[in-house]
Amino acid sequence: MKRDKNIFNLSFKDRSELLNECRRLISKSEVLDPILQEIKNLKRGEVTPESTLRRSEIGSCFTSEIQQIFNYIYNHRIVIDEEIESELSEIIRKADAVLRENIVLQSKPPIDVIKFENVPVRYSHSPSGGREQRWGYGLHKRPTTEQGYSITMALMPPRYIQSYHNHTISEYTLSLDKETVGFYCDGEYKREKVAHRDEIIYFSATTPHTLCNPTDSFSRNITVKRPTGLVDWRPINNLHPVKSIGSKILTGERSPLEVERGTIIGTKIFFTIKDEYYDYELKILEIKENSIMNCMYNEDKYFLVVEGELLISSGDIKKDCNKNDYIVIDEDTNFKIETKTETKLYTVKIRT
The missing domain is CATH 2.60.120.10 (Jelly Rolls)
Structure with a gap:
């Protein structure tokens, strides 16, 4: 499965066309299991950038399409069978796991540099139709980033706003470029925190929040993730139960x-x-x-x-x-x- 130019701009004439695309993705998804097994057996120093990028391209195609399908369903209030929805969720779980291959395994001891062009990219799509790019960097030497701590770098387009979401654990995001604005829900009100370059914006566990790039240029931010932080993301229509709400700016x-x-x-x-x-x-x-x-x-x-x-x-x-x-x-x-x-x-x- 290869990415084509239309994968980032999916649209459907009607519910029938949407369901046909869902069935097509389900039929193609069997390719993911052998890739995951391949990743499980990887050894440091034996992994080529080409093989990592080949695997990630397949994972990225599935995650990009299914994110957009779910956004389309949400925006147009379309009802689909629970079985199809469940299968799509399982596919995106597997595809995300493919994209969590640990790039550190490309390195050779005792010292090495992994060039940016060899780091797989993942696309995060918002319900409004925009998308940002993300890259994962392991802080350990096991096959996948979710087997330990890692860092995620996001490149936000100008004026881009992420989807509202929450996690069961806290989040600390460092603004690398101009500034990053965090919005979060405090009861009935939407609050705002602004992290300037080299400042961290913090959200307490389960706080519904989003990040925004308020500038006219692309802007990076970076977040340290423990394994739970990679896999427990929930969108606004399916939030984790909100147990606390809080946010603040940290200055080093x-x-x-x-x-x-x-x-x-x-x-x-x-x-x-x-x-x-x-x-x-x-x-x-x-x-x-x-x-x-x-x-x-x-x-x-x-x-x-x-x-x-x-x-x-x-x-x-x-x-x-x-x-x-x-x-x-x-x-x-x-x-x-x-x-x-x-x-x-x-x-x-x-x-x-």
Whole structure:
């Protein structure tokens, strides 16, 4: 099953045409089971970008079509058989699982860079007809991101608003570019919080909410996810029971970024996230052009390149990095970062 140019703009003449498309997707969906088994058996260092992208293209086709079908049903108040609805839900569950293949398995030890063009993209469609792109980056080395913590980066089009939804756990989303606006329901009223660049917008567990890009340009945001956060998303017409409502903006602590002999090469922005669902440290490193950092960590380390160009090296291994690339470093590996331009790196340390 391959994506064609019409997959993002589905429309139907009538209910009969809609049901025919549902049956077609159901008949094609048997392809997903062997792909999931294939992913289950993947080994780090043996995965090629081409094979990951082949699998993800199939998963993306199913998720994009079925999201739009559900949106069409909701917008036009169409009633379909429960059996068909159940089968479509199961297909989208499997297709989403395909898209959660962990890209870290593409890396080779002890240090590697996964180029952005090799990270599978997922499309999230809103009922209004818009869509945003999303990419997942594992924070572990198991076959799928839902087997541990991960980060999800979203690219929101200008003036785009996500679907209203909620989760059974809290959510912390960092605004990477200009600003991100969060809307949430507080009883009868719609409230608003604005996260500027490098600020986090927080929603408490079960708070119905959405995110909006209020600017005239594309804007990225990024969210740390535990496995539950990947799979328990519920839309406005099927929310989890609302047990609490809350939102706030978090601002990180800024301090000089120092290297050997007290040389300051930039700024560090530090967040401590801790509640009953999450316990982690988040750092943003803003590094000056032509700077050098020598590092080693006693745990596996992952960096997302938010902005800039740099060279990362360890022994004879040298890798160029650019915006949105993902750096994977094994524990106890000595490595060096050399910036070619002003560079911004994002990294997370899970504490539980």
